[in-house]
Amino acid sequence: MQTGFEINTRGQGLYEVTRDVALWLSGAGDGLLTLLVQHSSASLLIQENADPDVQRDLCAYFSRLVPRGDTPEMSYLVHTLEGPDDMPAHIKAAMLPVSLSIPVQRGRLVLGTWQGIYLFEHRDAPHTRKLTAHFRAD
Amino acid sequence: MQTGFEINTRGQGLYEVTRDVALWLSGAGDGLLTLLVQHSSASLLIQENADPDVQRDLCAYFSRLVPRGDTPEMSYLVHTLEGPDDMPAHIKAAMLPVSLSIPVQRGRLVLGTWQGIYLFEHRDAPHTRKLTAHFRAD
Amino acid sequence: MQTGFEINTRGQGLYEVTRDVALWLSGAGDGLLTLLVQHSSASLLIQENADPDVQRDLCAYFSRLVPRGDTPEMSYLVHTLEGPDDMPAHIKAAMLPVSLSIPVQRGRLVLGTWQGIYLFEHRDAPHTRKLTAHFRAD
Numbered sequence: 001m002q003t004g005f006e007i008n009t010r011g012q013g014l015y016e017v018t019r020d021v022a023l024w025l026s027g028a029g030d031g032l033l034t035l036l037v038q039h040s041s042a043s044l045l046i047q048e049n050a051d052p053d054v055q056r057d058l059c060a061y062f063s064r065l066v067p068r069g070d071t072p073e074m075s076y077l078v079h080t081l082e083g084p085d086d087m088p089a090h091i092k093a094a095m096l097p098v099s100l101s102i103p104v105q106r107g108r109l110v111l112g113t114w115q116g117i118y119l120f121e122h123r124d125a126p127h128t129r130k131l132t133a134h135f136r137a138d
Numbered sequence: 139m140q141t142g143f144e145i146n147t148r149g150q151g152l153y154e155v156t157r158d159v160a161l162w163l164s165g166a167g168d169g170l171l172t173l174l175v176q177h178s179s180a181s182l183l184i185q186e187n188a189d190p191d192v193q194r195d196l197c198a199y200f201s202r203l204v205p206r207g208d209t210p211e212m213s214y215l216v217h218t219l220e221g222p223d224d225m226p227a228h229i230k231a232a233m234l235p236v237s238l239s240i241p242v243q244r245g246r247l248v249l250g251t252w253q254g255i256y257l258f259e260h261r262d263a264p265h266t267r268k269l270t271a272h273f274r275a276d
Numbered sequence: 277m278q279t280g281f282e283i284n285t286r287g288q289g290l291y292e293v294t295r296d297v298a299l300w301l302s303g304a305g306d307g308l309l310t311l312l313v314q315h316s317s318a319s320l321l322i323q324e325n326a327d328p329d330v331q332r333d334l335c336a337y338f339s340r341l342v343p344r345g346d347t348p349e350m351s352y353l354v355h356t357l358e359g360p361d362d363m364p365a366h367i368k369a370a371m372l373p374v375s376l377s378i379p380v381q382r383g384r385l386v387l388g389t390w391q392g393i394y395l396f397e398h399r400d401a402p403h404t405r406k407l408t409a410h411f412r413a414d
Contacts (some may be wrong), residue, residue, distance in 0.1 A: 001414070002306065002379055002386075030140065032172055032272050034308055034377045037390030040324040047228065049209045053217035054228050059216055061204070066337070076336055077330035090323065090330050091337050097324045099377045101172045103140055103238045103272035110140075110270045112176030117269040118180050132386045134308050134379035136414060138139070138274060168278065170310055170410050184374045185366065186316040191355035192366050198352055199342070199367050239310045239375045241278055241410035248278075248408045257376030276277070276412060 007132040009121035012063070012085075014045065014055040018116040021109065023132060028107045031137040033070070034098045039132045040090035041122050043096035049116030059121075066091045089122035096120060104135065139166070142268040147259035150201070150223075152183065152193040156254040159247065159271060166245045169275040174237045176268045179227035179260050181234035190237030196258075227260035228253045234258060242273065277304070280408040285397035288339070288361075290321065290331040293393040297409060301360045304383040305362065307413040312375045315366035319372035325392030334396075342367045359370050365398035372396060380411065 003024060003073050026035065037044050048054045069077050069084035079087045100117070103110040111117075119129055141162055163171065165182050175182050186192045205213050207222035217225045238255070241248040249255075257267055283291050283309060301309065313320050324330045347354050347359035355363045376393070379386040385392075395405055 002381065032170075032308075034379060036378055036386065038391065040322065040330075040385070040388070040391055045232055046178065051217055054225070055176075056214050057217050057230060058232055063234075064214075065203075065341075073251060076340075077333050079327055079333050087330070087333050091334060093183055094321055094323055094334055094338075095233060095371060097235070097237075097373070099373075101239050101377050102174055103172060103270045105140065108263050110174065110176070110180070112268070115176065115178055130388070132379045136274065136308060136412065170308075170412060183370055184316065185370055188332060192316075192363070195353050195355050195363050196367060201369075202352075203341075218357055235373070235375075239377050240312055241408045242279065248312065248314070250316070250406070252282055253314065263336055263352060274412065 001025045001120045001135040003133050007119050007129045009127050009129055011120055011124050011126065012043050013059055014120050015120040016049060016116050016118050021117055024133060025104055025135060026106060026107050028135055029137050030106065031135055034099060035134045036121065038132060042067040042129050043093055043098060043120040044100050045096060045118045045120050046115050047118055048114045050114050059065060062092055068133060085124045092122045119136050140275040141271050143271060145267045147265050147267055149262050149264065150258040150259055151197055152258050154187060154254050154256050159255055162271060163242055163247065163273060164245050166242060166273055167275050168244065169242045169273055171240045171242050172237060174190045174270045174271045175257065176270060178231050180267050181231055181236060181258040183234060183256045183258050184238060184253050185256055188252050193244065198228055199202045201268050225260045230260045277411045279409050281406045281409060283395050285403050287400050287403055288397055289335055290394040290396050292392050295392055299410060300414060301385065301411060302383050304380060304411055305413050306382065307380045307411055309378045309380050309385065310375060310410040312408045314408060315325050318405050319369055320376050321372060321394045321396050322376060322391050323389045326390050328350055336339040338368055356383050356386060361400045365405055368398045384410065
């Protein structure tokens with residue numbers, strides 16, 4: 001059982017997809033869910049979904065850890081033609097997960113109480129991001 | 139085949155779980171193991187299990203890469219109510235794996251000679267951490 | 277269905293393995309591929325395979341983020357006997373993926389247009405690196 005999800009992003013940030021994925025799985029029984037983001041400038045995160053400040057702080061931290069390509073500290077970058085947010089996006093996409101595997105019990109994701117699934121957009125411009133979801137019943 | 143593991147942690151550090159997982163798999167045949175940590179302030183690592191100094195150095199490195207919330211360089215953090223170790227724990231949990239998938243042959247994890255599976259606790263206080271394990275025979 | 281791949285590396289850098297994996301899967305139908313690197317000083321990345329400068333910049337970034345063990349800023353490292361590139365290799369292997377799961381449709385990896393699969397070698401010396409591949413048909 002496979003499907004695709006499309007997420008329309010509006011610049012850098014976390015976009016929750018837990019509900020879309022949970023809906024697709026409803027009635028699916030026990031098994032394993034695998035998600036893959038089909039881009040090399042976006043990531044998939046499982047993170048706290050209670051306080052939105054966590055998402056804000058995550059973005060702030062990774063923006064500092066991987067500064068834009070037009071800053072002095074990133075002047076060694078070569079791949080800069082697609083804009084100052086492009087190579088940092090690839091670096092974040094290398095550092096953060098591209099695929100996630102989540103056990104499913106009776107059609108429900110076995111996530112912790114505070115865990116949600118997020119697409120992490122690393123580019124400035126709006127994008128339509130594709131996820132592939134694979135579910136295999138036990 | 140699914141089960142849960144509980145790991146009692148005593149502050150930041152790596153806690154090996156290889157033996158518990160291997161025991162659960164004994165006699166399981168060929169297949170695929172998936173582990174998921176059900177928290178957003180702890181991680182799952184496959185790392186060297188020969189020299190304990192590797193674990194010590196890993197902790198030291200990530201503590202420097204993601205300083206505590208009460209340091210000047212992290213003064214931009216907003217989510218600070220749960221203590222100076224909380225938001226850094228979320229950041230480390232975003233950066234390091236939350237799920238792992240490991241092939242299994244004749245009931246044995248297909249790990250390298252020096253690889254062990256670790257829960258990486260990012261909080262200061264003791265916690266009881268839950269892992270979900272999913273095994274699907276081929 | 278499981279197999280092993282061996283990749284001969286010639287120092288730090290990204291080595292593409294997409295073609296080897298795709299070849300092994302040809303004719304395999306729908307299912308899920310899981311890859312695991314059996315070393316704790318190398319990683320597996322899904323990254324852009326169009327412009328080789330992306331790979332060069334990724335290496336440059338992570339070399340700066342995790343400096344060699346003989347630099348002043350890494351003087352706190354304890355595990356240094358195996359050379360100044362050894363502990364940084366473990367740190368990179370903790371930070372970057374060790375396992376990847378990729379849906380497969382009609383024997384083809386469901387990757388984005390610009391995504392390729394890479395072994396990321398973190399050691400200076402040439403190594404023979406082992407990957408385990410697991411495919412389970414739906």
